Amino acid sequence: MQDFQIKDTYKTIEISVENILFKEKNSKFFGYAYPITSELEVKKHLDQLKIDHFSARHWCFAYQIGTENIKFRANDDGEPSNSAGMPIYGQIQSFEITNVLVVVVRYFGGVKLGVGGLISAYKITAQLTLAEANIIEKTIDKQFKITFDYKNMNKVMRIIKEKNIQIVQQKMEMNCEIQIATRKKNAKEIVAIFKSLFEIEIEEIEK
Missing domain, CATH: 3.30.70.120 (Alpha-Beta Plaits)
Structure with missing residues (x-):
């Protein structure tokens, strides 16, 4: 018999995950994931990463906030359209989590990856980063x-x-x-x- 009970739980990450490295054709991708509850926290984490990785080329990210009224954003930060932010956001959806920010910092290695290569690299980095996270269930x-x-x-x-x-x-x-x-x-x-x-x-x- 189907269960029509109200769903009142959601999944998120317990604590931050930092510095998950993925390399592709001399480019380095560093993955970060943070538990967040507001867009103000997004800016704070991005500002800090831009200080920590001041010589990087791109700081691409995606986030999702909320349990019933969902807010999300995906940002390519200068990479070709939809080659970075959306692949990162796709992993947030794949792990079925919310109240989370995932940032991938890229150092360009001198070899162009092409749009397909970028999509793959940003997706894999986000996936590796979230795979390291402790995912917990909370009540709404x-x-x-x-x-x-x-x-x-x-x-x-x-x-x-x-x-x-x-x-x-x-x-x-x-x-x-x-x-x-x-x-x-x-x-x-x-x-x-x-x-x-x-x-x-x-x-x-x-x-």
């Missing part, structure tokens, strides 16, 4: 804000404990606010429980 979480009067504290905390809900942050005064996170597949049930309670409000926090 939804965040909510619960607001209530202090007198209803015990009621709210009992549900949080019973349902093993993660508290992200809390403000405990006469008017209380608790920010919670729960796995996507449990979100509907959690919302229904809190909505059924008198004097307690719950709303989703858009990330």
Whole structure:
């Protein structure tokens, strides 16, 4: 029987992978992979690699961010169109991962590889780099804000404990606010429980 459960996990890399070398006709390709959650991190890593490899010719990259609203980009950085960024991005897709940046730094060795040779070299370097990564599975979480009067504290905390809900942050005064996170597949049930309670409000926090 087919499983129609909500998919609420995704795969990413646990830690950075650096300096994976592939050589082709005197050209050197260095592969790097970084776990990321924003485009700002992309710039930071690229800026650092341009310092570390200041005499390289190209710093080609691809990244993907997000689990439901996917953002991605592939950049050839001066190589012929679609000969570098897309082969790198193809490996991100092949490994079925997200929230990742893969950069391949090329030192030109004096022999032209041709478009086919470049596609192959960038693909292989990205593949070797991601093969070295520790790929982990994470849950897709939804965040909510619960607001209530202090007198209803015990009621709210009992549900949080019973349902093993993660508290992200809390403000405990006469008017209380608790920010919670729960796995996507449990979100509907959690919302229904809190909505059924008198004097307690719950709303989703858009990330």
